[in-house]
Amino acid sequence: MSIVRVAAFSISLDGFGTGEPQTLEEPFGHAGQRLHDWLFPPETGGETRVRYGLDGALSMASYDDGTVGAEIMGRRKYWPYPGPWTDESWKGWWGDNPPFHTPVFVMTHHPHESIEMEGGTTFHFTDGTPAEVLAKAREAAGDKDVRIGGGPTIVREFLKAGLVDHLHLVVAPIVLGRGESLWEGLEGIESQFDISATSSDRPGFVHQFWQRRVA
Amino acid sequence: MSIVRVAAFSISLDGFGTGEPQTLEEPFGHAGQRLHDWLFPPETGGETRVRYGLDGALSMASYDDGTVGAEIMGRRKYWPYPGPWTDESWKGWWGDNPPFHTPVFVMTHHPHESIEMEGGTTFHFTDGTPAEVLAKAREAAGDKDVRIGGGPTIVREFLKAGLVDHLHLVVAPIVLGRGESLWEGLEGIESQFDISATSSDRPGFVHQFWQRRVA
Numbered sequence: 206m207s208i209v210r211v212a213a214f215s216i217s218l219d220g221f222g223t224g225e226p227q228t229l230e231e232p233f234g235h236a237g238q239r240l241h242d243w244l245f246p247p248e249t250g251g252e253t254r255v256r257y258g259l260d261g262a263l264s265m266a267s268y269d270d271g272t273v274g275a276e277i278m279g280r281r282k283y284w285p286y287p288g289p290w291t292d293e294s295w296k297g298w299w300g301d302n303p304p305f306h307t308p309v310f311v312m313t314h315h316p317h318e319s320i321e322m323e324g325g326t327t328f329h330f331t332d333g334t335p336a337e338v339l340a341k342a343r344e345a346a347g348d349k350d351v352r353i354g355g356g357p358t359i360v361r362e363f364l365k366a367g368l369v370d371h372l373h374l375v376v377a378p379i380v381l382g383r384g385e386s387l388w389e390g391l392e393g394i395e396s397q398f399d400i401s402a403t404s405s406d407r408p409g410f411v412h413q414f415w416q417r418r419v420a
Numbered sequence: 421m422s423i424v425r426v427a428a429f430s431i432s433l434d435g436f437g438t439g440e441p442q443t444l445e446e447p448f449g450h451a452g453q454r455l456h457d458w459l460f461p462p463e464t465g466g467e468t469r470v471r472y473g474l475d476g477a478l479s480m481a482s483y484d485d486g487t488v489g490a491e492i493m494g495r496r497k498y499w500p501y502p503g504p505w506t507d508e509s510w511k512g513w514w515g516d517n518p519p520f521h522t523p524v525f526v527m528t529h530h531p532h533e534s535i536e537m538e539g540g541t542t543f544h545f546t547d548g549t550p551a552e553v554l555a556k557a558r559e560a561a562g563d564k565d566v567r568i569g570g571g572p573t574i575v576r577e578f579l580k581a582g583l584v585d586h587l588h589l590v591v592a593p594i595v596l597g598r599g600e601s602l603w604e605g606l607e608g609i610e611s612q613f614d615i616s617a618t619s620s621d622r623p624g625f626v627h628q629f630w631q632r633r634v635a
Contacts, residue, residue: 378628380609382606404617404618408616409610409617411591413624
């Protein structure tokens with residue numbers, strides 16, 4: 206059955222999904238890459254996703270297991286600045302062959318032509334409520350899952366709207382102090398889910414799995 | 421060697437160590453007992469500390485292993501309301517024989533006579549900086565450890581002052597949304613510690629161990 210899921214979404218101990226300010230040089234602001242050290246181990250250069258162990262398996266399950274048919278992301282995951290588009294040549298952070306290999310729906314109030322990339326990724330730019338954008342993504346995904354790719358604002362909005370079936374969170378042992386909170390306005394959201402947790406292979410990091418309760 | 425430690429201190433996913441408002445009826449406010457479900461399992465009535473498994477061992481290590489010689493707690497852990505004392509007959513939440521069995525230093529700006537309880541617990545009421553109160557507690561503890569008992573304000577102040585050697589945190593799978601944050605003002609505090617994590621026996625709960633790095 207096709208589900209809506211958040212995969213490998215990392216937050217700090219104080220609940221921030223990104224630091225600040227977000228820029229082209231530092232897409233996660235003062236957080237740098239630290240929230241994702243479990244996924245891109247700094248001791249291997251910080252550019253290769255982990256392949257082995259529990260973390261490797263969860264990385265594969267998040268990106269490479271063939272179950273995802275479409276992704277939804279926020280404008281600021283695609284391009285760090287708010288407001289009208291200022292660089293029409295920008296095609297995301299991920300090079301010519303992005304790791305999505307599916308249609309990607311970028312939520313934005315500012316119209317933009319679709320961009321077809323190598324390897325099956327096409328960026329579409331769309332306005333609308335979470336439910337409206339999800340309807341488009343579901344249609345594109347067919348029988349496969351829809352991944353809510355972040356950032357924190359987007360994950361929060363989809364959680365708030367009750368649209369997430371499964372959430373794989375990673376809690377990093379970092380106190381960011383500031384940035385964009387995943388939890389703001391979500392008091393009590395846990396009551397909709399069964400939650401389990403297990404430690405990452407990386408000391409101090411924790412994987413959490415939120416499975417929506419069957420009504 | 422005698423160390424200063426925080427033991428079995430529970431926080432929500434969004435970093436709150438208690439809900440609000442704190443009252444005699446609900447000492448943790450809207451959080452109720454949920455932050456401590458791992459320690460006082462609701463399925464056994466919610467009044468008995470867990471005795472078995474990993475959680476049982478960590479409960480014992482927090483309270484009953486004989487290594488603690490003095491406790492420091494905040495005024496609001498002892499009595500939930502701010503301001504001058506209004507009930508001189510109050511002797512804490514813990515009955516005639518509190519679980520501390522050591523001197524307990526309650527940090528308050530409002531003077532109060534010491535109270536000797538059964539079983540070795542004596543409540544002392546003291547003003548002063550964290551370092552000043554710690555000096556008193558260390559003297560009382562002799563060769564044993566000093567436990568920083570909470571609430572969140574006190575743990576935060578001792579962390580900020582660099583006075584905590586070991587911190588055992590428990591992260592509960594709850595989004596409280598409001599209350600008293602452990603993390604406020606502690607940006608980057610993790611860099612002083614080596615941190616590991618392991619899942620609790622209770623689904624979704626996680627134990628974190630913060631060990632101060634040797635300089």
